[in-house]
Amino acid sequence: MSSPIPSDPARDARPSRPSHLDELFDLTYAELHRIARGLLRSPTSGGTHQATSLMHEAFVRMASRSEGWNDREHFVRSIACAMRRILVDHARARAARGVRRDGGSELDALVAGVEAVSGDLVRLDEALEALGRLDPDAVRIVELRYFASLSVEECAAALGISTRQVERELQFARGWLRGRLS
Amino acid sequence: MNEAEWKRLKAAVSRALDLPEEERARALDAALGPTGALREEAARILAALQAPGGPLGTLAPESSAPAGAGWRPPDRLADLALLRELGRGSMGVVxxxxxxxxxxxxxxxxxxxADAADPAVVERFAAEARKAARIQHPAIVTVHAVGFDSGLHYFVMERVEGHDLGREIELQIAGTRERLLPAFHSRDYLPAVARLCRTVALALAHAHAHALVHRDVKPSNVLLDTxxxxxVVDFGIARDAREGELVSRSRLEGTPYYMSPEQVRIRGQHVDHRTDVYSLGIVLYELLTLRRPFDGRTTGEVLRKILDVEPRLVRRDNPRVPRDLEAVCLKAIAKSxxxxxxxxxxxxxxxxRFLGHEAVQARPVSALRRGARTALRRWRLGAALGSAATAAILGGLLVERQVEAAAAGRARDVVAVGVEAARTIxxxxxxxxxxxxxxxxxxxxELAHAGGAGLESLAPELAAAARAELERLSTVLTAEADLALERARANASPDRERDVADALRLLERSRRIGSRDATSTRGETSEALLPRLSVRVxxxxxxxxxxxxxFDLVRGEPGPRVLLGELPIESRPVPPGWHRIVVDCGDGRFAECTREFEAVGRDVVVxxxxxxxLAEAARGMLRVKGGRLPASGAADRSCQLAEVELEVADFLLDAREVANGPYRAFLDATGRPAPLLWxxxxxxxxxxxxxxLPVVDVSIEDAIAYCEWRGARLPTHAEWELVARRELGSPAALPAAELVRGSSANVHGAAFALDASHAERAARYLRSVRAVADGDPVGFAHLLGNVWELTESPVCVAGEPRGAHGTAARLALGGAWDAGTQHGSLHAVVHSGTKGAFLMRGFRCAKSVDP
Known part of the structure; x- marks a missing residue:
């Protein structure tokens, strides 16, 4: 256990960001943009600036924790997860600071915009956590549909199930979450 | 709430949601009892869904629903009292x-x-009604009337009680009582399916006789009465063969599973009534096996399979299907x-005839013919690689793009856009x-496919002009490549490698688009570009x-031995690529290692x-008898294992993954850098x-270095999979991900904890390599799950252009600790130099038995 760990100076000198991430970033820039736009479809949440900053934050988070992705679906699943984390973390920080709807950064405004339609994000997140303990598949679908803005067909393709199944799962999850939040 | 209760709750709520509002409470009572926690929970969910607004209701609106999801129909239309929604079709609410x-x-x-604002949509809607109203058949849903009231276009159809065939298939899979056909395993099922498809075929024949091709035959468009x-319902995208013009806006919006190859290819004029024969054949296949013949996780993958992959024999999935019925089904879904x-x-x-126990006309497809088809496909794979020129044809992406391009406009657009792009380049x-x-x-x-009734005959001048444009571009590229090589030869530039790489790329592209085999006019440079090998023993x-x-990119396996020479080997030019190097003393002693040789010459010293x-004892390894590895035909991430049959020689394989302990000894001995994670x-x-614990966060290069330090190498994908299939008792293919979920392997990891430390995660997810059996190995551990295992095989992925990953990527197999929670494949691509995948990927060593 005590043997010293050899180090690799080249690797230590640079922040390690595998080169495939750059490729991936190029490849999926449009993907991220689409997701961000989807999240911002509500009228109250502003424009391109927010979409861009959300996207960048999502990318940085994913890059710093990359496990490598097997394919686009895996990537989209990871992104859905990252988007959820970003929004919820900001919502939490915002609540802690007592920021009102127009205060602070672009992301604050974004959170306000999203919450205008989703309700309290922190509570929604807690409800999702609870749902995840009972039914992780349902949470995955909700994340893809709402946090990665995939269409029902795309959710179905990403998870390898039928669109009907996706719709059923979504409907049930929506009812369960709303019941819990109301 | 435990899992069983949760499932009961979910099933009861889902079923209730399918019912009219007033019947829901009763259905819940019946399913869950009139009182109790579950019943209350169910009531709360239903109430929440009925309340307007609320969280998640409007966030990211249902962009995918073509028929305006937010809109609510009125209570009445003319003499119709509208009761409740039955469903949403390709262009309207039913x-x-x-x-x-x-x-x-x-x-x-x-x-x-919202759709009625668009006159084209209204016209399509009316056309659908008109066409459907023209045909009367007991197995086609009758259209009674077309109308316009309160600003709404609508048509009135016969009401069919029951459900559609898509739902029926789901019910058969679930094995529930609500099904309308006999149970899948009962003796009556197959005759019932044959009768059903016969009825649908007759209905389609009737429509065809009225010059109406349905073009979207699929289970959800076949309703079953009680x-x-x-x-048959929904002639929504039907094309009127007499009008000749296609109405296909929604074709790609639907599921692609039932599209015929000619629909995928979109040579519009070739699609005739036989596309319906095909789609009905696919429905029959699905009914006989309860699985789709061409499935995939992306549209591109499905489309590629529709074009290129022979369906698995029906009897392989359901041996109870008589050969004759199988022959009928396979004849209906012939590619041509x-x-x-x-x-x-x-x-x-x-x-x-089948139902009357007479001999059917369809002949069983002989093994020889299937073999010939497979051989043809393989030949195409080989040719695609050999000439790089056609490497992308099979790419699913391109197929998809082609489909889109053709659906949006026609070949002319492709030509116009393509010529413009050629000029830009x-x-x-x-x-x-x-x-x-x-x-x-x-x-x-487009030009390559233009034979027959394609662009060539439609617009020969346009085709010729486009060809000339490509020739010109090819010449420009060759000249540019020569310039780059000239610069590289002068060697003054520090960018020499980049120049050479550019030149090679330009030459390849020139060859691809030009008609003649363009070669560099500086042929002699190529020798200087070859990588060199020195061997020190x-x-x-x-x-x-x-x-x-x-290594052969198609097979993912090393090819036959090519003699390089006797020792000493110094700076010997070798072809670029990924090679196994075998040093053979001729007396039973030999060593092997695998190296990549890059096109831009850099000497490799081994x-x-x-x-x-390792040779003396082969400690920790088990000897594996070689054999034949049949093509799995499964939706694998690796084309090789899915489509090519491989022969594997005898070899040795570690019983377990390489653990951190031995890996640390290797680091101490060699001074190689530790995984970043440590x-x-x-x-x-x-x-x-x-x-x-299995060592993780190792790059391909780290893993190879470790193997060689032990006198071994990484296994090839065929070796690894041969063992895995044997061990798992599934000789034809790795088991499907669903089955893996239920297995005892370490595949049950929870969703990745984003805020845990590496140590916490390692403890939570990874399992010790000793966890299966201690002491002398009695079998292989953790082939499935725990960590992805790296192989030395290059990758050729379904749905991507052949060689898209070059020699720089390797295949990893078996899934990691999260395999059971991911719906993915057990094959993954690993790129050279990547350090990611920190808790996900490890490896074990292998060694040949004979040199």
Whole structure:
């Protein structure tokens, strides 16, 4: 256990960001943009600036924790997860600071915009956590549909199930979450 | 709430949601009892869904629903009292209604007002109704009337009680009682299916006789009444063969599973009534096996399979299907329309013969013929690689793009856009982006496919002009490549490698788009570009011959031995690529290692110990008898394993993954850098049983170095999979991900904890390599799950251009600890140099038995 760990100076000198991430970033820039736009479809949440900053934050988070992705679906699943984390973390920080709807950064405004339609994000997140303990598949679908803005067909393709199944799962999850939040 | 209760709750709520509001409470009582926690929970969920607004209701609106999801239909239309929604079709909402004038229940399809603003959509909607109204058949849903009231376009149809065939298939899979056909495992099921498809075939034949091709035959467009009798519905994208013009806006919006190859290819004029024969054949296949013949996780993958993959034999999935019925089904879904039944009526007749125990006309496809088809496909794979020129044709992406391009406009657009792109590139070849190249590629393909009734005959002048444009571009590229090589030869530039790489790329592209085999006019440069190999053997003075076994990108396996020469081997030019190097003393002693040789010459020096340290004892390894590895045909991430049959020689394989303990000994001995993970989180090293956890966060290069240090190598994908299939008792293919979920392997990891430390995660997810059996190995551990295992095989992925990953990527197999929670494949691509995948990927060593 005590043997010293050899180090690799080249690797230590640079922040390690595998080169495939750059490729991936190029490849999926449009993907991220689409997701961000989807999240911002509500009228109250502003424009391109927010979409861009959300996207960048999502990318940085994913890059710093990359496990490598097997394919686009895996990537989209990871992104859905990252988007959820970003929004919820900001919502939490915002609540802690007592920021009102127009205060602070672009992301604050974004959170306000999203919450205008989703309700309290922190509570929604807690409800999702609870749902995840009972039914992780349902949470995955909700994340893809709402946090990665995939269409029902795309959710179905990403998870390898039928669109009907996706719709059923979504409907049930929506009812369960709303019941819990109301 | 436990899992079983949760499932009960979910099933009860889902079922209740399918019912009219007033019946829901009763259904819940019946399913869950009138009181209790579950019943209350269910009531709360239903109430929450009925309340307007609320969280998640409006966030990211249902962009995918074509029929305006937010809109609510009125209560009445003309003499119709609208009762409730039955479903949403390709272009409208379908409602149950009470027609007061005739006192009967009907179904009403309404075009939502948002769509009614578009005159083209209204025209399509009316055309659909007109066409459907023209045909009367007991197995086609009758259209009673077309109307316009309160600003809404609608038509009135016969109401069919029951459910559609898609739902029926789901119910058969679930094995529930609500099904309308006999149970899948009962004796009556197969005759019932044959009868059902015969009825549908007759209905289609009737429509075809009225010059109406359905073009979207699929389970959800076949309704079953309560007697289990089928009714075909939704001629929504039907094309009127007499009008000749296609109406296909929604074709790609739906599921692609039932599209015929000619629909995928979109040579619009070739799609005739036999496309319906095909789609019905696919429905029959699905009913016989309860699985789709061509499935995939992306549209591109499905489309590629529709074009290229022979369906698995029906009897392989359901041995109870008689050979004759199988032959009928396979004939209906032949890739070429000419090999199918000529008419839907003929298909109906053959099903009739089957039901009457007469010999059917369809002949079983002989093994020889299937073999020939496979051989043809393989030949195409080989040719695609050999000439790189056609490498992208099979790419699913391109197929998809082609489909889109053709659906949006026609070949002319491809040509116009492609010629423009070719001119752009010719102006500055090195500055053009990939999307411009893609447009040229699309043009090239359009021209290559233009035989028959394609572009060539439609517009020969346009085709000739486009060809000339590509020739010109090819010449420009060759010249540009020569310039780059000239610069590289001058060698003054520090960018020499980049210049050479550019030149090679330009030459390849020039060859791809030009008609003649463009070669550099500086042929002699190529020798200088070859990489070189030197072999140093310890103890020095050992006499041995050195052989190369180049890896084959299609098979993912090393090819036959090529003699390089006797020792000493110094700076010997070798072809670029990924090669296994075998040093053979001729007396049973040999060593092997695998190296990549890059096209831009950099000398590779291999140092080898003879005999290798492992040879005497092969500690921890098990000997595996080689054999035949049949093509799995499964939706694998690797084309090789899915489509090519492989022979594997005898070999040795570690019983377990390489653990941290031995890996640390390797680091101590060689001074190689430790995995980044070990330095990022020293707590990891103190994790319980750390030395026995599989080593992770190793790059391909690290893994190869470790193997060689032990005198071994990584296994090839065929070796690994041969063992895995044997061990798992599934000789034809790795088991499907669903089955893996239920297995005892370490595949049950929870969703990745984003805020845990590495050490916490390692403890939570990874399992010790000793966890299966201690002491002497009795079998292989953790082939499935725990960590992805790296192989030395290059990758060829389904749905991507052959060689898309070059030699720089390797296949990893078996899934990691999260395999059971991911719906993915057990094959993954690993790129050279990547360090990611930190808790996900490890490896074990292998060694050949004979040199």
């Amino acid at each position: 409602l149950l209604a009470w027609q007061e004038s005739l006192a009967r229940e009907v179904a009403v399809k309404i075009l939502p007002p 007697q289990g009798q089928p009714r 329309p000419d090999e199918r039944y000529a008419t839907a009526a003929e298909l109906a007749q053959d099903l009739e 010719a102006r500055d070849p090195r500055a053009s982006d990939e999307s411009t190249w893609d447009r040229v590629e699309a043009l090239r393909q 310890r103890p020095p003075g050992t006499a041995a011959t050195v052989h190369l076994r180049p 140092e080898i110990q003879l005999p290798p340290p 330095r990022e989180d020293p707590a990891l090293l103190a994790a319980p049983d750390f030395d026995r």
